[in-house]
Amino acid sequence: xxxxWVGNGISRGEDKSALRMKVAELIQKLDAATLAERSQAxxxxxxxxxxxxxxxxxxxxxxxxxxRETIKRLRPVMxxxxxxxxxxxxxxxxxxxxxxxxxxxxxxRQTGNxxxxxxxxxxxESKLSVDWTRTLFWEVLDDCCKRADIQWQFVPGxxxxxxxxxxxxxxxxxxxxxxxxxxxxxxxVEIRPVVGEEPQRIVxxxxxxSIEPRLRPLFLTMAAAQVRATSDQEVAxxxxxxEAKYEFPVADSGRDAPVxxxxxxxxxxxxxxxxxQGKLGCQVAAATERVVFDQTSQTRGTVRRRGGVSVRLRHxxxxxxxxxxxxxxxxxxxxxxxxxxxxxSHRSWIFHNAVYLETKDGKRTSYTDFExxxxxxxxxxxxxxxxxxxxxxTQYLFVYEAPTLIIDVPIEIDLSGxxxxx
Numbered sequence: 046x047x048x049x050w051v052g053n054g055i056s057r058g059e060d061k062s063a064l065r066m067k068v069a070e071l072i073q074k075l076d077a078a079t080l081a082e083r084s085q086a087x088x089x090x091x092x093x094x095x096x097x098x099x100x101x102x103x104x105x106x107x108x109x110x111x112x113r114e115t116i117k118r119l120r121p122v123m124x125x126x127x128x129x130x131x132x133x134x135x136x137x138x139x140x141x142x143x144x145x146x147x148x149x150x151x152x153x154r155q156t157g158n159x160x161x162x163x164x165x166x167x168x169x170e171s172k173l174s175v176d177w178t179r180t181l182f183w184e185v186l187d188d189c190c191k192r193a194d195i196q197w198q199f200v201p202g203x204x205x206x207x208x209x210x211x212x213x214x215x216x217x218x219x220x221x222x223x224x225x226x227x228x229x230x231x232x233x234v235e236i237r238p239v240v241g242e243e244p245q246r247i248v249x250x251x252x253x254x255s256i257e258p259r260l261r262p263l264f265l266t267m268a269a270a271q272v273r274a275t276s277d278q279e280v281a282x283x284x285x286x287x288e289a290k291y292e293f294p295v296a297d298s299g300r301d302a303p304v305x306x307x308x309x310x311x312x313x314x315x316x317x318x319x320x321x322q323g324k325l326g327c328q329v330a331a332a333t334e335r336v337v338f339d340q341t342s343q344t345r346g347t348v349r350r351r352g353g354v355s356v357r358l359r360h361x362x363x364x365x366x367x368x369x370x371x372x373x374x375x376x377x378x379x380x381x382x383x384x385x386x387x388x389x390s391h392r393s394w395i396f397h398n399a400v401y402l403e404t405k406d407g408k409r410t411s412y413t414d415f416e417x418x419x420x421x422x423x424x425x426x427x428x429x430x431x432x433x434x435x436x437x438x439t440q441y442l443f444v445y446e447a448p449t450l451i452i453d454v455p456i457e458i459d460l461s462g463x464x465x466x467x
Contacts, residue, residue, distance in 0.1 A: 072090075083111065091122075095124070095332070098120070098127060101119075103351075104117045104120075105350070127331065127332040129452075132260065133225065135226065136155070137155050138180070139152075139175055139177050142172055142175075144170050145171050146169040149161060149208065152185060156257070158182060160186070162207070163208060168209075183255070184223060195208050199255075204258040204259075205258065218230040218252075219234070222458055222459060224456060224459075226256060226454075227257075227327070228254070229253075230252050230253055231251070231460060233249075233251045233252070234465045237249050245312070246310040248307070248319060250306045250319065254304050255301050261331075261394075263295065263328045265291075265302055265325060265326065265328075266290070266453075267291040267304070268289075269284035269286055269290070270288070271325075272324075274321050275320050277319075278316075280314070282319070283308065283309050285307035304325070320462060322460075330448035330450075331448055331450045333448045334447065335445075336354075336356045338443040340439055346358065354379065354448075358375070358443075359428075361374070362375075371433075372432055372433065374431075376429075377445065378424060379425055381423045381424070396415070400412055400446070402442070402444070403441065404440050404441060410441075413430050413431055414429075
């Protein structure tokens with residue numbers, strides 16, 4: 046028997062066209078004659094939840110003032126809710142005797158995290174008897190690996206997790222902290238001398254932070270003062286650099302990032318284990334929406350706005366190559382309402398937004414290359430190029446996927462009794 050769990054909101058089986066019609070009907074009622082009817086329609090839209098965000102028209106496309114103002118008010122509320130929900134941990138409910146291949150498919154269906162199984166030595170067909178009820182994604186993955194004697198790893202350069210046979214090349218994990226959508230694993234704790242400052246010593250704690258593949262992390266923040274360490278004798282170990290603050294991007298390195306802390310160790314002090322409590326921070330791009338330009342809107346100057354982001358079409362150039370092939374270049378300007386130093390320091394994540402041409406049947410063609418043509422606070426201009434794609438150009442939608450919110454997600458650390466390398 047397979048037991049499934051579906052989260053709050055619209056059921057997976059609900060027809061999208063029916064939902065679209067329902068939303069359109071409720072938007073019309075936002076301009077009803079009585080306050081009671083308008084309030085009821087607004088409440089109904091809120092109850093449908095963030096799933097309707099892609100179905101809400103841009104405010105400038107709504108004719109009636111009452112409906113326009115309501116949608117302008119509702120959109121940011123739903124976007125914040127979508128951001129909170131997207132950064133929450135995912136869960137799996139599943140029971141029965143299933144193959145690893147079927148388990149991986151169900152994990153992906155329930156969580157949105159892409160998990161695949163290596164075909165090495167036929168482990169795809171290996172069976173496990175499972176019984177999970179709203180179990181955290183990372184707990185499910187670790188449970189699978191432990192009982193099937195396999196390991197998980199991120200496919201390099203992707204947001205895909207692959208289940209593979211055990212390898213001796215992987216550093217063993219001596220402590221694991223699963224919190225929300227994050228998994229902190231400690232792989233090494235050692236006592237090191239401080240060169241030129243004998244008899245000073247430090248305790249160096251090394252590991253890596255893994256993030257659920259469905260999330261889009263931008264960068265991690267670590268403040269030494271926000272992480273506490275104590276010895277097995279409950280003696281506090283101060284950070285080596287108490288004022289230090291670290292901030293490094295993870296958008297380019299997938300969903301797995303190295304972490305390290307150094308703590309002062311008193312001279313001649315004997316320590317066997319160390320405990321660490323505190324928090325990190327992870328900035329996450331959330332509430333991603335599709336910004337679509339169809340054939341009627343692929344003209345210079347057309348603007349599409351979703352939440353706090355606007356995409357303006359600068360130009361569209363089409364060059365026939367052969368009778369059935371063409372080259373295409375589309376220039377856009379992406380603008381965020383909130384710029385500032387944080388945006389400027391970590392602008393590179395924008396280049397990893399999904400950009401593609403899409404046919405009516407959903408087939409996507411990614412761009413061949415791109416060029417940055419202009420940069421400003423909170424905005425960037427980019428030219429995307431497609432080489433030798435199938436003609437005619439009229440068959441394609443131009444789609445730009447942009448996160449509408451950048452949010453800070455705290456990561457709680459609580460690790461006790463971590464053994465120190467002899």
